[in-house]
Amino acid sequence: MLSSHPGAIYQQDNARPHTARLSQQCLQGYDVLPWPTRSPDLSPIENVRGRAGKATAAVPRYRRINCADAKTMAGSSTGSHK
Numbered sequence: 001m002l003s004s005h006p007g008a009i010y011q012q013d014n015a016r017p018h019t020a021r022l023s024q025q026c027l028q029g030y031d032v033l034p035w036p037t038r039s040p041d042l043s044p045i046e047n048v049r050g051r052a053g054k055a056t057a058a059v060p061r062y063r064r065i066n067c068a069d070a071k072t073m074a075g076s077s078t079g080s081h082k
Helices: 021-026 044-057 067-078
Strands: 009-011 031-033
Parallel strands (some): 009 031
């Protein structure tokens, strides 16, 4: 997979799977940018995920209604029964 992108420069985030010996061996011979230890500010995807999470959390999923309104809504959707 890596060889299909000639001239590409890779970057790791120092997560445990990425620092494993096997991962390091696979990347030998490729350009890999250094990543400072414990530096979340340099991870653009984490910043995007954080902003997206805040934006979706701000959207209300449910609307509170009282019992009378619920009965009215239930009656109008199924037809009123007398």
